[in-house]
Amino acid sequence: MKSSGVVYRLLRDLEAQVARSADRVICRTDFARWAIVARMGGNVREDAVSVVSNGRDAERFRVQSDADLARARRELAIPEEAPVVVYAGSLGGPYCLPAMAQFFQLVSARRDDARFLVLTAEQQVAAE
Secondary structure, eight states: OOTTSHHHHHHHHHHHHHHHHOSOEEESSHHHHHHHHHHHOSSOOTTSEEEOOTTOOGGGGSOOOHHHHHHHHHHTTOOTTOOEEEEESOOSTTSOHHHHHHHHHHHHHHOTTOEEEEEOSOHHHHHO
16 A cells, blocks of 8 residues: 555554554554554653564574573684674565665675574575
């Protein structure tokens, strides 16, 4: 949908109305939180919109030590000082993998040791 289109604008206004009438709103990213709060208008409580981790335990994916990071880099054959662009999640459709690939091209033009790591359950889509 085009952001200037009638249907998009109606749905966006409906989203804002629903958010304003809700006791609590959850979303998946900080960007979505910012957008929802902006659409809700003035006098929004600071805690009216919360970012949730999509059911994932964030601690499980946190690097616990420098040794863990070094081990992971060795296992993935990533040099210690190489920049790593990581894409984690679903692929295709609205999930911006082409934009991430373009971003990685810019990074790798500056650093030829850069790596692009795709973490997804959709291995067939990633291979294409």
